[in-house]
Amino acid sequence: MASIFKRNTPQRLKQIFQRPVVHDVNSVRAYRFPTYEITLMAHGECEDDLTKQFTGWIDSKLSPFGVEQAKRAGKIMAMDESHFHVAYTSELERAQATVKHVLEPLMVQPKVFATWRLNDRHLGDLSGYNRSQMALVHGERKIKEWSEEYSAMPPIIKVENPQYKSIMDNMHKKHLTTDQIPRAESVQMVYNRVLPYWENIIVPSLKMRNKVIVIAHNTSLCALIRRFAELSEMEAVHVSLPPAIPFTFTLDNHLKIIKGKNVKNSNKTRAQFVQSPQAANANVTAATPSGVGTA
Template sequence: MPHLILVRHGQSEWNLEKRFTGWVDVDLTGQGKLEACKSGEYIKELKLNIDYFYSSFQLRAVNTLKFIQDTLRSNTKPIRAWQLNERHYGALTGLNKNEMSEKLGEDKIHEFRRSWEIKPDPLSRNNPYHPINIDAYKTIPKNKIPDTESLKDTYERVIEYYNSDIHNKLLDNKNILISAHGNSIRALCKFLFKLDNKKISLLEIPTGNPLLINLNSKQEIIECKYLDKDRAKNLLIF
């Protein structure tokens, strides 16, 4: 029975500042590092052998995985995939969520954040926050780097990668851990839990709380739970 563990990175510097982060490459806060270490402790209690470790290209996910692997004392080389990056928030990138709610209205910001197909205006490619101007993404083909994304766009790149690189490993009964982001994990959950476009907007993904998913031979979920029960969110599946 393969196990899939999804971990949203620990609190980032821009989580703390309530800014739209997207593809900007910010690091973890002190609390975020503690959340990552605690994630490692919860995973260690499972006594599972993790065969593959994945993260996005982004520092907050990369470092979350590093803390987890250090806690597990695992030397397995992680696989980094830009397809697991956070959703690109376009022209909202870097702006304060509370200030934009006051300016545009809470309903409009909620629509930008959680609707399935609506995307913010594109971010100028001259903006220093645009991914083409960030060193971490220099190896990604420029035609693959977005100017803005909807959740649907994020879903399509995440699930294409999952089906091409991760799915077969689970079929081969391998245990996999993915360190990623709120929206890339939300995309995976939509696919795995078979959530509709409306329900996915209700799914909350807490930082630094491992989500354990146990699958049968048909890739059907037989168990799904957050390891830190005190910080668990409704999974909308059971």
């Protein structure tokens, strides 16, 4: 079964996601009160994953395998009779294409909203380069620090970076001002930009009794998990969502986690995909879904 935990995760942290239901009406967390459900899912494999590039705000498309991952997740949720009233995603194509393929088989099509606040972490001047290239320039220790430490920020993207113009142009098309576009981000900065969207948009939607799905990026989704699971900065770095596997979290009336679960068998491995002649020969492109609003 897929897990959101990395290796060597402290057992105490795992227990946070397996809290027993409390039936004491005097308890602050009396789960007899209304509960809310939110499903989180990271996008499928993108083209830059194949070359192990730092992607961030680069608008990389889904790979053929990523399309297969998203379609399979949608079929499994349809078989499970999952339904949603509203879906939230980022302004990046790999997330929006995942939304399209995941929601397509569902009986009821939710309203979809896209926001830059759910974008992936901006990886600054690492954008467009692979890890081995950057390790030669900055050293493996520094790359690890930028990747794993909560407040560490990579070098800001330079105008000379080959990806600078495309990132800026793409976000300008999404109606972001130059001042709104970061030049690099730490994990903490991602949390700070996701939090207002959680509080001002997603929480009111949940309180209207909507069933919500958020399909975005590992970094922005983990920011949401950190919020409703009340994780510390050190605990938050142990959480990572695998691609295209939906996780449903039940929240109490204070919007704190009661439990989390994933849809079983919602994905193949890459090896299983490649071994399928039909999939290997398919010429599949990831299209940006139509009808995506902004919020």
